[in-house]
Amino acid sequence: MSLTFEAFAAASYPETHAPPDFSNPAAHSVRMSSRGLGWGALNFERRDYRPSSRALGRGSSEHLIFVGLTAGRVVCDREGERVEHELSPGCVALVPAHTPVSWSWSTRISLSVLRLEPRFLDRVAQSVFGLEPHDYRLVVAERSYDTAITNISGVLAREAMRGERGGQLYAESLASILAVHLLRHYAQRADGRVLDSASTREERAPAAPLEAGSRNGTHPRAVSDALEFIHANYARELSLTDIAGAVHLSSFHLARLFKQCLGVSPHQYVIQVRVNSARWLLSAGSGERSLAEVASAVGFADQSHLTRHFKRVTGVTPRQFRP
Secondary structure (H helix, E strand, O other): OOOOHHHHHHOOOOOOOOOOOOOOOOOOEEEEEOOOOOOOOEEEEEEEEOOEEEEEOOOOOOEEEEEEOOOEEEEEEEOOEEEEEEEOOOOEEEEOOOOOEEEEEOOOEEEEEEEEOHHHHHHHHHHHHOOOHHHEEEOOEEEOOOHHHHHHHHHHHHHHHHOOOOHHHHHHHHHHHHHHHHHHHOEEEOOOOEOOOOOHHHHOOOHHHHHHHHHOOOOOHHHHHHHHHHHHHOOOOOOHHHHHHHOOOOHHHHHHHHHHHHOOOHHHHHHHHHHHHHHHHHHHOOOOOOHHHHHHHOOOOOHHHHHHHHHHHHOOOHHHHOO
16 A cells, blocks of 8 residues: 555654644644634645654544645554555545554655544534444544545645635535545444445546446446556556456457446546546645646656646646646
């Protein structure tokens, strides 16, 4: 896996006798923040870090969700085990409140941070799932991507940057959406059972075409597997032969099924995924990275390739779209 959550959390807190408040920026490099906007239960920051190390012995007072903006390398120490990890843009990490973590990193890293109050999550758990605080727990998790979380992060970044009227209500609505998502996909009951068996696959592809294909009986498992393979590998050079081989079909057969189910070719879908990933990186803030670096991070051959497809899909160039 390309991300460690303990690492991200530890980078954000000096160790104290009580769980620290992540809203205190201390000596950290905060590039964007919702601090002072009155958002309440959910807040957003974008931070850049130089090579360093951190230890968080007693955990944070908030649930922390980290979204990577740049590549990098970290070494994580947790429960007596040392593991080296490669970070990647778009990777997502969850560190529940009061989780001890420590890590070190030898490269510059940039990340977005979503801070969610535990009491708010408890209220959602009770109202939606009928669970009391002692009935469930969030688990430390890391994923190479999570479309729902990255989308929420991008919207929060734009709201924090603009500071427009209605931002507080917008953030409160997103807090509820994020809370339900965490409870569905990152939580367990006290006995270890999951709260909801729903797969995150539904968030990895356009919902309407998939549902329509399923109703018509034309959405075979191979297309679902192809979507999963694309989302896991879109940042590298990816051919139709690669995708077809991953799902054990001929290129012709896969292309026909893909078009039948989703209305686009596999190549067109890969381009859409790459453009959406670039949009998220640009809207969330991409540190000091150039557009050429953003292009490379999401799988485009060069900046001109990114610009051509980005403008075709969005109507504006990446430079015009960038905050």
